[in-house]
Amino acid sequence: MVWRDEHGKRLEDYPRPSVAVDTAVLTVDDGRLAVLLAGGALPGTFLHPGETLADAVLRSLRDKAGVVGRSPRQLRVFDKPSRDPRGWVLSVAHVDMVPVAELAAALTHGGVRLAPADDASVLVGLPYEQGEIVAAAVEAVRAEYRAEPDPSALLDEPFTLAELRGLHTAVLGEEPMRDTFRRYMEARLKSTGETTDGGRGRPSRTWRRMSAIPAAATRG
Amino acid sequence: MVWRDEHGKRLEDYPRPSVAVDTAVLTVDDGRLAVLLAGGALPGTFLHPGETLADAVLRSLRDKAGVVGRSPRQLRVFDKPSRDPRGWVLSVAHVDMVPVAELAAALTHGGVRLAPADDASVLVGLPYEQGEIVAAAVEAVRAEYRAEPDPSALLDEPFTLAELRGLHTAVLGEEPMRDTFRRYMEARLKSTGETTDGGRGRPSRTWRRMSAIPAAATRG
DNA sequence: AGCATTTTGCGCTGATCTGCGCTAAATCAG
């Protein structure tokens, strides 16, 4: 039974935009935040019937970047009329932080590369307002990292405080003060009770995230 | 010149969702947060060609609630497949805080009423996941009010600290501590240099928001 | 004029946080 409005028209009888999902896939590469570009743009796709936005995002990450098992977060909708020369397209922007190792396969494909995520000259070169998407993504990820230790689980467990702080420095673009960082994060981590093996100097204590879910598992 | 893809198809040849905008119009009524319902639902509309989402939101607020000159904020997209029995519809949810006086005309229409915004029994009675939209809106507005003095300009200027604190109490659902509130907010307000007239007791100092834009003007 | 009322302002205490210098601890290299 197809629904019709008071004019006898179905939903399909009205003009509708195309809906795309675009994802700023961020990672840490060479000590700084980087964004994945495929053919000079963010990976994305048009929404298919019956899909949720998250389904579409996951499909585009798998198909365009070989990335699976992640949990992209919705940012917001970009809808500037002049945004897409092809026509009326809305973009629902997402962000996902992915360990750089998981992007290795994608990066062997022609046209797939990493670019510094907080480099203005990179952002202005992106089509379809995607520079704004990346900027919004960087801001969102930095806020998450200020609040929680490695919330996107880029580090394999267990890890040391130095590794964690190194990661946070790369994400935030500034180095947090050692003691302040340690006090805040230790309260949000679970000690393994063990230390590192080998290496000179006093062995480091090792930690896991509070969540019981393994790092690579999808989140709720 | 109509764009076609590598299959010779235009954007319109592919199935697309309808895109609706729904706005949680929040206000303060009788000392607490309230949400506007029109016919038992949030005001909304389908997106028309050539419109931005903000255009559509403003149009629906004008047509369904008689509200003009505001600046709704985008929350996020709701896309649960079973959300809308009419068919494939995405809803881009927004929130707007509006002085209750500006809703007076709308409230004289049949079927338009205010309901407590943080009352779970109200939220579960809403169609199309709109309870979740209202909950997300309440959370967003409360975060804004924790950070800034009356960011949605519900108070006419100038206002007293007691009026401001009363408004914030209504929005937050809890009364902030007088001195803590005063220290934080005074730093974010502009003193008029004048005090209230009449009334018993020591006259109150009066304040304006930092922004130079009049309260009813739209924001950037 | 005195009192009640209301707001402003602030001194004070205790709590919390940041940043830093420095030592102890636990390794490995020589």
Next chain:
DNA sequence: CTGATTTAGCGCAGATCAGCGCAAAATGCT
């Protein structure tokens, strides 16, 4: 065994913040 290295841990000073009690100030009422 000694020294170098690296991390852990912490004492401390200074800064900041929250909350409270209370008095001063500025009105209107009687």
